[in-house]
Amino acid sequence: MRDVISEKVRQHFAPMAIYKDPNSTDSLFAGRNLPAFVKDFLLKKYLNHDGSIDRGKLTSFLDMVIPKEASEVKDKIGRGDTLTLLVRFIVYIDLVKGVRRFAIPDLGIKLNEGIIPEYVYNQHTGTLVDGERWGIIKLCLMPDDDGKKNHVEMVDYKPFKPYKSVDVAYLREARQSFTTEEWIDMLLSAMEYDANSFENIHQKLEFLTRLFIFVEPRLNVVELAPKGTGKSYVFGNLSKYGWLVSGGKVTRAKLFYDKQKQQNGIIKNHDFTVFDEIQTITFQEPSEIQAALKSYLESGKTTIDNNEFTSECGLMLMGNIQLTSNRLPQSSRYFDALPVYFRESALLDRFHCFIEGWYLPRINKSMIYKGWTINVEYFSEILHTLRTENVYGLLFDNLVVYDTKADMRDFKAVKKIATAAMKLLFPHWRTVEDVNFDDFDMYCLQPAIMRRGIIKEQCHNIDPEFKTAMPNFWIKNQGCVEQELF
Helix, strand or coil: CHHHHHHHHHHHCHHHEEEECHHHHHHHCCCCCCCHHHHHHHHHHCECCCCCECHHHHHHHHHHHCCCCCHHHHHHHHCCCCEEEEEEEEEEEECCCCEEEEEEHHHCEEEEEEECCHHHHHHCCCCCCCEEEEEEEEEEEEECCCCCCEEEEEEEEEECCCCCCCCHHHHHHHHCCCCHHHHHHHHHHHCCECHHHCCCHHHHHHHHHHHHHHHCCCCCEEEEECCCCCHHHHHHHCCCCEEEEEEEEECHHHHCEECCCCEECCCCCCCEEEEEEEEEEEECCHHHHHHHHHHHHHHCEEEECCEEEECCCEEEEEEECCECCCCCECCCCHHHHCCHHHCCHHHHCCCCEEEEHHHCCCCCHHHECCEEEECHHHHHHHHHHHCCCCHHHHHHHHHEEECCCCCHHHHHHHHHHHHHHHHHHCCCCCCHHHCCHHHHHHHHHHHHHHHHHHHHHHHHHHCCCCCCCCCCEEECCCCCCCCCCC
């Protein structure tokens, strides 16, 4: 199957295809901690006509824009050198002082040290906005206006956006040349995993469900899984549009809105925010964050100090869960694995989707994909673009009938999950005539009902007033089938 996927990718995604060789890649980028979407951009940039990598030119470029030691940067700038760097940096617009600042956390440059001059900002309107960015920037040391101190100035900037736009129609056309099983394997290869290393189709689909928050706005997900199943890698390496919170203290200001700085938080500027290792995260003023989360998870809005905050960012909780020797949860009360401030039924009922991470394989080196696939930067851009494609939600409305008294949270959850599945697995469906009803039922509708049903059952374990029964959903003209979930 791997050879079939490689050949079809080269045939139907030629401009976006890249040959993945983990052994070669690990050697090329040794000592340089870069996410997959940056690595693929660089590999494509130095790709020879025969498909090989110009290792010499790539290494020279890396040596120029990525310091081997972070401590070198400040030292060189302090000596008067002008540096060009490929980095992750954070932009902060100080409205009070009328200054645009930047920080490079990985290199120790703080917000009060970095300044973006007016001419650089004006050249890149719409890209140098609040939040995290990737790009190639040129830095030098400049004196402050009063001449008393110095600052690090961004004298040039090239946004890291190899694909200014992606064509969903191109994706739809290409999808028609793949069977569903081939497409599933291709998606796994784009995530840099070898489909042959998964035990069965169920395991593959459970793994791909992690991508739902990449394609569906304001989809809220809980995943509980044992350690070593690749949670952090998927959300930290495959897209620059997400934010991974890994341990430490989290404040309401950091998440939503900082009144003192008049700055939006991370939820405002990203497609999704993931709380990794949720058991190690502490919340300052948990009751305030809990109240803000309840409002936001319900409607995408909340009020922070008389400021209305809105976003389309999805939220994901990822935690570890203890398993038996048969790799099943030791307790049927899954949410007991969450911190106490998240263990509230009214809050958890606002999550749509549950991922049973205990079915996923423990990641090992043999699982890393080797062969032709689409590059991660294109993959992340197409997932990002699919978020605003409304044809799939309309298609769901034209396909599905449901109990008229269905709880609105249940309906919204099932629709969001099924819509995300269509975007990811069947992007070529645009009309009812395009849809294979059996595939829609098997891959989209039934999994959506099941995943929302787990949320309901676990909320019932916390508070018996929450009902476990899911409303009935069925495909038009195919009759109503009772759902026996629990």
